Amino acid sequence: MENRVREYREAAGWSQGELARRLGVSRQTINAVETDKYDPSLPLALRMARLFALEVCELFIDHWNPKE
Amino acid sequence: MTTKASPTAGWKKIAAQALFGAVVGAAGMFAALSLLEGGDGNDWPGSIIILLGVGFIYTLMGAFVGIGTLAPRLVGQRLLNVADAEEIVEERSHLGGSAIGCLALGAGLMLLAYATGSEAVGTTPRVSVAAAFWILVAVLGLFTLVSVWMWRDFDELWRQLTLEVTAITGNLMMFVAVLWGGAATADLIAGPHPIDLVSLSFGLMLLGCFVATARRGMMAPR
Numbered sequence A: 001m002e003n004r005v006r007e008y009r010e011a012a013g014w015s016q017g018e019l020a021r022r023l024g025v026s027r028q029t030i031n032a033v034e035t036d037k038y039d040p041s042l043p044l045a046l047r048m049a050r051l052f053a054l055e056v057c058e059l060f061i062d063h064w065n066p067k068e
Numbered sequence B: 001m002t003t004k005a006s007p008t009a010g011w012k013k014i015a016a017q018a019l020f021g022a023v024v025g026a027a028g029m030f031a032a033l034s035l036l037e038g039g040d041g042n043d044w045p046g047s048i049i050i051l052l053g054v055g056f057i058y059t060l061m062g063a064f065v066g067i068g069t070l071a072p073r074l075v076g077q078r079l080l081n082v083a084d085a086e087e088i089v090e091e092r093s094h095l096g097g098s099a100i101g102c103l104a105l106g107a108g109l110m111l112l113a114y115a116t117g118s119e120a121v122g123t124t125p126r127v128s129v130a131a132a133f134w135i136l137v138a139v140l141g142l143f144t145l146v147s148v149w150m151w152r153d154f155d156e157l158w159r160q161l162t163l164e165v166t167a168i169t170g171n172l173m174m175f176v177a178v179l180w181g182g183a184a185t186a187d188l189i190a191g192p193h194p195i196d197l198v199s200l201s202f203g204l205m206l207l208g209c210f211v212a213t214a215r216r217g218m219m220a221p222r
Helices: A005-012 A016-023 A027-034 A042-051 B007-043 B046-070 B072-079 B085-090 B092-120 B129-153 B156-185 B194-215
Strands: none
Touching: A005 A016, A005 A027, A016 A027, A016 A042, A016 B085, A027 B156, B007 B046, B046 B072, B046 B092, B046 B194, B072 B085, B085 B092, B092 B129, B092 B194, B156 B194
C-alpha cells in the first residue's frame, strides 16, 4: 500500500532508527513500510498516524473504490 | 543517523558478500572433504556430501552473523546487510540468537554427515552415527528454545516473516516430498536416502528464509 511515512519522517527530522525507537519496532520494520514491502498492522498504523498528528488515511493511501 | 549509500555501491557490497561467501564456502567444503579421515570424504555418497554442504552453509552463516555482531563497526557493517553499525547494536540480541542457532545446527548437521559418511566408506568414525543423531536432537531442542525466546522479543515484521518462512518451507517440503516419493513409488527415480530428508528439511528452510526476506525487500542493499 502506498504510504507517506518517509516524507513525514524526514519532515520531522527523524532517522529511521529514531522513528523505530519512538514506535517500539525494529528499524527493518520502518524500512520495509517505507519501501512498500510491508503493510503495518492496524495498531501500528494508528500509532504512526498519531505520532505525526495525522489521520491513518493521510499516511496510508488506498486507491480502492467501492463497486457500484 | 541513517547513512545512505548509492544503489550501485549497495549492490556491489551484496555482490562482494556473495562472492566472499561462495569462495569461503567452496574452499571450506573442499578442505573438509580432503581432510576428513585422510581423504575418505571424497568417496562419500552424494546424499551425505549434500548434508555436509547444508551444514556448512548454516555454519558459515552463523559465523558471519556472529563475527558481525561481535564487531559491528570493524566488520559487521561490511559483512551484514544493514544501514550502519548502530543497527547491529540495536538488533544484537536477535543476531546473537541467530548466530548461535545457525552455528549449533550447522555443527550438528556436519557431525551427522561425518559419522554417516565415515561408516558408509567403512571407516570407524570418532563419533558414532547414533551419538551424532542424539547431538542433533539436542541442538534442535536448543534451536527451538532460542526461537521461542526470539519470537517473544520480535516485533510484528519479524513475526510475520517467521510465519512466512514456515509457510514457504512447509509448502516447498510438501511439493518436493510428494513429487520425489510419488516418482520413486512409480519406479521413475530412486527413492530418498533417509539422510536426504534431513538435508531437504534444513535446505528448504534456508531457501524459505531467502524467499521470505527477499519478498520483504530485506535482501536489497541498505
